[in-house]
Amino acid sequence: MLVSWLAGLGAGLLGLHVVQKLLFPYFWDDFWFLLKVVRYGVRMEVYKRRGELVTVLDKFLSQAARQPHKPFIIYEGDVHTYRDVDRRSNRVARVFLSQASLKPGDTVALLMTNEPDFVHVWFGLAKLGCVVAFLNSNIRAHCLLHCIRTCEPTALVVGADLLGTLEEILPSLPKDISIWGMKDSVPQGVISLQEKLSMSSDEPVPRSYHVATSLKSTCLYIFTSGTTGLPKAAVISQLQALKGSSGLWAFGCTADDIVYITLPLYHSSGSLLGIGGCVELGATCVLKKKFSASQFWNDCKKxxxxxxxxxxxxxxxxxxxxxxEGEKEHRVRLAVGNGIRSDVWREFLDRFGHIKMCEFYGATEGNICFMNHTGKIGSVGRTNFFYKLFFPFDLVKYDFQKDEPMRNEQERCSPVKKGEPGLLISRVNTKNPFFGYAGSYRHTKSKLLFDVFKKGDVYFNTGDLMVQDEENFLYFWDRTGDTFRWKGENVATTEVADVIGMLDFIQETNVYGVAVSGYEGKAGMASIILKPQKSLDLEKVYEQVVTSLPAYACPRFLRIQEKMETTGTFKLQKFQLVEEGFNPLKISDPLYFMDNLKKSYVPLTKELYDQVMLGEIKL
Structure with a gap:
């Protein structure tokens, strides 16, 4: 009797397993991942109820006390232990406390490339309770000035390799900002932080300087292109920093992992997910000054x-x-990031071996993220009923001609069906707040949608179009508005248009991104109208964009038009231009291509076009 009962139970369980695999193939993947997310949330709630507001900095200090001799950062062969980073960041805090009289809440801007001192300065200032603004090390001139003025810093710290960039704008900086350089010999008007550090104490400053009173308090500004032109300073709260630093842990990384970071630390991926992620785990990171494809695997093996x-x-x-030879002979088991195309994903795995690609989606300032914990090729993540309870979002219909969400007769938005592209929007509430941007509220308001499904509701507009399939996997489809992505960077079209518009022979400029075979993102293209009786100077256009814009923002193609179409709200029409691309056989307007060897734009012939499309000319 017992044997038959056990046999029946076994058969029943086997049947249930088969049904689950057929009807709910991702049930256990979703269950364990959701359990992990809930566990993290419960842990934070316990800290909160105990009155212990633990920040990323607090977690670093805990790691430094627990494992002082463990390598934290490896940079160009040099090892910096947790204790080393703690002590040097103490020196930074001591210098600014005594020399600059910084106090909790003051903002300090940081213009540095990837190096250990980026982390030392960041953590040292955090120990004083300062808000640190990460400046994009690629920007220059008026754009850099704009970013500095936006975050209104008390002080500015500049890396040794960027002091030349600083000299261009030094006379235009506000007089009340103290400027510090990470070099012994610095320009006039700049204080040598390097020199001060050599004479400073490494004794810790009192914890009272950086104790958090609320996880919603601001700890960082990270600049993002946004959709209104010049970069905006996204407000990063202690809570957002904690969530960002949990990403590696959520994907299954442990304290035994060695994490290779080649992404710039001024981006949230490099700083919060990368450095913050290693702090969360107590892991080691290998920091690279700049990504090098030829050195990548050698570094991984070394x-x-x-x-x-x-x-x-x-x-x-x-x-x-x-x-x-030996391309699969390495110890890499996980890769964490975003924006990998399906064909590249497959090719990468075939060539370099079984590496779990942990794709995720999330905007620096956003209140929604997705994580592909199953490894499904092409997807940025999954959703289900329970996920939407914690992180409410919707995909709504979008009007590509008007460049805005569709509204029905009741002025409400409508969700798209599964399989259709829709604008990703995320509900803003106390559990999922949107902290916005520094400066004018209009920048924050521009990213919000009001009265979406009912009167009074508020949603964050990601500006991204997504598709959800029948299995509830999510796929990135495209970007909307005035921003496109190229070389891993967001390019604000209005910023590029403003730079080109400074030329005295340009009447109007419309900038947009065009798809190029074999490339991620979209390459920049500018449609231009010349002023009456003025001629086009291609060398001047080249010089203007190269000297005023980061390399990734320079338009690769130009199109000369006699007039430009506008939308009903008088916005420049981009949709048709994007659709037409840069094929000289389909476009009668004059087209030009950016030639870095000739330091000019040159006519885009059919031969040049074919070379670009075949990958014979690199963009």
């Missing part, structure tokens, strides 16, 4: 890397490298 961070372009560059 330092026994087990996890690396990526953007889609990075993986494509690696796949384009000449094949070598």
């Amino acid at each position: 330092y026994n890397v087990t996890v690396f961070q990526y953007i889609g372009e990075l993986c494509r560059y690696l796949c384009r490298q000449p094949k070598r």
Whole structure:
């Protein structure tokens, strides 16, 4: 009797397992991942109820006390232990406390490339309770000035390799900002932080300087292109920093992992997910000054890397490298990042071995993220009933001609059906707040949608179009508005248009992104109208964009038009231009291509076009 009963139970369980695999193939993947998310949320709630507001800095100090001799940062062969970073950041805090009289809540701007001192200065200032503004190290001139003025810093710290960039704008900086350089010999008007550090104490400053009174308090400004032109300073709260630093843990990384970071630390991926993620785990990171496709795998083998961070372009560059023997002989098991195309994903796995690609989606300032915990190729993540309870979002119909969400007769938005592209919007509430941007509220308001499904509701507009399939996997489809992505960076079209518009022979400029075969994102293209009786100077256009814009923002193509179409709200029409692309056989307007060897734009012939499309000319 017992035997038959056990046999029946076994058969029943087997049947249930088969049904689950057929009807709910991702049930257990979703269950364990959701359980992990809930567990993290419960842990934070317990801290809160105890009155212990633990921040990323607090977690670093805990790691430094628990494992002082463990390597935290490996940079160009040099090892910086948790204790080393703690002590040097103490020196930074001591210098600014005594020399600059900084106090909790003051903002300090940081203009540095990837190096250990980026982390030392960041953590040192955090120990004083300061808000640190990460400046994009690629920007210059008026754009850099704009960013500095936006965050209204008390002080500005500049890396040794960027002091030349600083000299261009030094006379235009506000007089009340103290400027510090990470070099012994600095320009006039700049204080040598390097010199001060050599004489400073490494004794810790009192914890009272940085104790958090609320997880919603601001700890960072991270600049993002947004959709209104010049970069905006996204407000990063202690809570957002904590959530960002949990990403590696959520994907299954551990304290034993060695994480390779080649992404810039001024981006949230490099700083919060990367550095913050290693702090959360107590892991080691290998920090690279700049990504190098030729050195990548050598570095991974040399330092026994087990996890690396990526953007889609990075993986494509690696796949384009000449094949070598032993490409699968490494210890990398996970890659965490976003923006990898499905074909590159497959090629990458075929060539470099079984590496779990942990794709995720999330905007720096956004209140929604997705994580592809199953490894489904092409997807940015999954959703289900329970996920939407914690993180409410919708995909709504979008009007591509008007460049705005569709509204029905009742002025409400409508969700799209599964399989259809829709604008991703996320509900703003106390559990999922949107902290917005520094400065004018209009920047924050521009990212919000009001009265979406009912009167009084508020949603964050991601500006991204997504598709949800029948299995509830989510896929990135495209970007909307005045921003497109190229070389892993967001390019604000209005910023580029403003730079080109400074030329005295330009009447109007419309900038947009066009798809190019074999490339992630979209390459920049500018449609231009000349002023009456003025002629086009291609060398001047080239000089203007190269000297005023980061390399990734320079338009690769120009189109000369006699008039431009506008929308009903008088916005420049981009939809048709994007659709037409840059094919000289389909476009009668004059087209030009950016030639870096000739330092000019040159006519885009059919031969040049074919070379670009075949990948014979690199963009």
